[in-house]
Amino acid sequence: MLIPLLEHELQNLLKSRRIYLTVTMFLLLFATVFIVRAIDFQKQINQYNDDVMLNDKDLREATNYSQIKPRAIQKPIIFSIFNEGFKIPRVITIQYYEPITNTMTLNEETNLLYNESTQLDITFLITFFLSLFILLISYDSVNGEKQVGTLRILMTYPLKRQSFILKKTLGVFFFVALTFTIPYFLSIMGITYHFVNVLSLNFFLSAIFYWFLVMLFIMFFSLLGIFISCCTTNPNRSLVYCLLVWIMFSIVLPISWDYIIAPRLYNDTLTQLSQGYRDKIMQAQRIMYNDVPDEANINLVGHMNWSGRHFFYETNVAGWKATHEQHHRYQMYIYENYFPVTRDAEQAYDEIQRKRIYMENVRNWVFFYNPIVLFNSLSAQITGNSREDLLRFLHTTRELRDELVNLGVSEEWLLDSRFFIMYELETDVMYNITDQYDLFMLIYEYAGGHGPLEDFFNEIGEERAVGYLQEMVSQQERYNMVLPRFRRYEQPIYTFSEIFARILQYLVVFVVSILVLWVMTWRKFLGFDVR
């Protein structure tokens, strides 16, 4: 009995003009969003390839540590076509003297003047439009039949009310599911065809799981529409109720939580945490610039400063050897005092992120009855665009940094980029020139024959100056470094079982709420006056 009824229901749906209108609208939206997102993703892949090439080139051509700027590069997440989720930086340039957090430089196209992030992806389409679309299909499925009079005739058949409701629900469900599934799998096929290089098994698993979530979502809303249509006998009234419920679910309730309740609960803790983070950063800056003891203060000895073609030595205070020793002491000071504080700052940053993850989980539990909120957060987890993924990216980047530091921690690692130039030039000079006098003349010429260097030479005598230079040459090996072996950063991905374990609780809640809604609808229809 059920199958002929289902067929009848589907046929009825197919005859309605309203359905064609909505399906056409949905398909148009789906196609537009998908194409735009796919183009965007292609752009991301191109940028990723450029970044990798640049990184490899840098590593290949580097002759000393100061020229190496290793980058942690993240592969673009293919599922961002379906769910943009939490925006994760794509490239982090590892700088040894700064904490690695989300605030690092990004290789992104960000408009300075207008920072609106778009959310127009397939997930938005589903949560915002598909829910509306289902409610618009199903708002008059029971009381509409009553108005036409067919409900009374149906009830004269030996048919349980339960199976009537089941048939109604399945009819709407199959119809909407089909409308979603066909373009969805077509687009998955398109992706498989076009982006072969970046595919993985995880993608297909995620794709199937995402589809499963959408099915649950559709089930919930078809039941909700039918439930509302059982509540009142007037279809116009149930339409208004449906729109009301939709506005509440998709806009009003989430907004009131985010802007009224959540700030009251968490703002103090968050301010405290971010204040702690800022304090750590300030402390680090104080250590770097203000609290340097005299024996490590490089401002007290000379620098070689370079601009364009000219560079100047100002070694009149201490001389080469003392200068080098002072620099060395400064770097040791930085390593011992500055580094631990930056690690603390990283910890503080992570704490903020963990608090935010906690907030998001609480939000999920508060909105356990609201599939729009649940679907948003669950799909972000599945597609690998959640805040957890950001944390993991940061963690692995820090691991890479630590690995590099451990490979050959040397003073040069810890230098500010402004000072690198000194070593670069010296090594250049020393690689190219063998005669010490040439070297001297070169530096002399570079200095323009003027300035402190001349005074210095005059002061200590040419012989002694050449002695210093000889010392420099003897230390040549110090600059002629053996580069450590670098491995290219590879983005770690959460395995599917990990993701599943994380979202299982919400999934159970989702299913339970669907069952509860089903029981409610069924009980409601038992008391529905079909006369």
Next chain:
Amino acid sequence: MNQIILVKDIRLMFKDLKFQIFFLILVVLFILSAISSSVSFISKQKSFQNERNRFNDLVADGQHIQLIQLLQNRMLMVASPPSPAVLFSEYDNYPDIINTGIMFYEPEFSNNNIGLRRMFRLNWLFILGMIMGLMMLIMSFEAISQEKRAGTLRLLTINGVKRQSIIWHKYISYLILYLIVIIPASMTSMILFFALTGTWSMTFMLKFLLIILISIPFASFFVWLGIFISMSKNHRNTIVMVMFIWAFFVVIVPQAAIIIAKQVSSIKTVIEYREIREQARYDEMMRQAEEENDIMSLSFEDFFALLASNINVADEKKNQALQREIEENMRQTRMIRGIAGISPFMQFVNISEIVFDKGFYLLNFQQETTKQAINQIKNLMIEQDSRDETSHNLLYSYAYVQRLVFNRRGETPFSEELFEHPHLLFVTEIETDDVPSKIMEILMKLIPILVLNLVLMVGAVGKFERLDIR
């Protein structure tokens, strides 16, 4: 007779369940918006005050307004202070504060309120722009078809009421309804907001009233649209159409505008821009280095002056590159706004920006003000420089400070004098257009929506004339 029809229409609408539910929702939303906006206003004010305190501390320190330090640091701040306009919209897509050095316009845009970024915020813009459009559509999408079904339309025409006057009364009664709903709720919200934040100003009250006045043509657009749709045969199909039209204007167009503009008028990545800037500077330095031949014959001081001036020129080149970068950003933003302008909702946003002196409208003026402030400060500094013998070379010294010296103790070739006008460094008053030209601009921006109204009106009236009401 006409009055009777009008009163009847309004009474019918009052009895409508849709109206009652929507009225309830709107009142609740308006009150909630006042509460949430007051929270965000207070936190914004706090962070602005922090910024100001930080600045005052720096000034009191004295170190930071020494000329030499001023040249080194980014000390000039042009900020638009938080105002009760928050109740209407946060406008937080745009920077609040421009930090820049005092020699060149090299801005850093900072935004105090980057926090939760969601598509919808709870404020008047959300209620008046989004929910109100939907409400007017849903209220009016069966205006004619309901009367037709009930048979009252036939009776009215028999009684000799003109068709035109029927449709006009419908329209006017919906507008009156709109005002009845909006005015008390919004006034409550406004008073609540002023009470909660402890700020009251006549100007802002007038501005809020003005924005309600401006919202009328937008509401009327949706009413005409609803009436037009209500004349179709199957009214239940039309509701789908209505919902999609609304979603198209409110969500799809603004969002799609961003995506399209990013593809069409694309900007470079942050790193690429930085490289271009540095390259421009480096190229200029290299060019100068090739030109110089007889630097050997210069005295030490002259040599430094020459070098420093060269660096100055090179910095200017760098800043020109930065200017181009900002222009590209502006172009993209303008394109986003242009495409999004198709939607009346976004037009409403544009007009509100002019009313409240915020957002993209302010951004141009903010940049202009910053440039003016730089010029003013530079002149003052040169003037001060001319009075002091020890700081004979301020402009050149700048470059020298920037590139060639790391704060050596006790030996600076510059004056230790303080900058005499530290209050010029924190600008909060940004000059915008005067009132008449603002009104002109608002009227110009209202033209498209008025034309749309007119077209829909002509269409609806014409269609109703030919409508089969049997």
